[in-house]
Amino acid sequence: MQVRRVVTGIGPEGRSGVVSDAPAPRSAEFASVPGFASALIWSTPAGAAVGQGTPKDDSPQVSFVPGPGETRLMMVKFPPDSVMMRPEFDGAAFGAEFARNAPGLAETFEMDHPGMHTTNSIDYDVVLDGEIVLELDDGREVILRQHDVVVQNGTRHAWRNRTDRPATMLFVLVGAGRR
Numbered sequence: 001m002q003v004r005r006v007v008t009g010i011g012p013e014g015r016s017g018v019v020s021d022a023p024a025p026r027s028a029e030f031a032s033v034p035g036f037a038s039a040l041i042w043s044t045p046a047g048a049a050v051g052q053g054t055p056k057d058d059s060p061q062v063s064f065v066p067g068p069g070e071t072r073l074m075m076v077k078f079p080p081d082s083v084m085m086r087p088e089f090d091g092a093a094f095g096a097e098f099a100r101n102a103p104g105l106a107e108t109f110e111m112d113h114p115g116m117h118t119t120n121s122i123d124y125d126v127v128l129d130g131e132i133v134l135e136l137d138d139g140r141e142v143i144l145r146q147h148d149v150v151v152q153n154g155t156r157h158a159w160r161n162r163t164d165r166p167a168t169m170l171f172v173l174v175g176a177g178r179r
Helices: 081-085 091-101
Strands: 004-010 016-023 026-029 037-044 071-078 121-129 131-136 141-145 149-153 157-160 167-175
Touching (some): 004 037, 131 167
Antiparallel strands (some): 004 016, 026 037, 121 149, 131 141, 131 157
């Protein structure tokens, strides 16, 4: 997933400027699921002041799930669910690739209920393109389309793409304390 990341900051003369302008370094196109892609675009540590964006988000060790007071900005492209229903789909290969490319997030997914997961974060989820279904553990399903927004309050959920085209979402995760 090619996502251009433009980062601004204050230069030595006290004026705003571009600090970097490059592809987001934590981007991945998944080989095990054609059309599935993700990018961790930015992260901030707990208590960060304005201007203290952290380039450590470029490190493969940084979790996609923020700790209390931390933030994450990421984009995900979901292929149609039918891609994972193909006879040649290798769930173990996808799980390993997901764990490599989305550490911290991959571990929140439930083995017995594919796609279901919970994080200790408040998430602002925006559908940029396509249509996707938000599935909740009470059985409710909410169809979301371009520019719809979900405020996810640390609830158990899954994303389902039941259409025949990809859906792209932008996620802002704000780390919260444990319940």
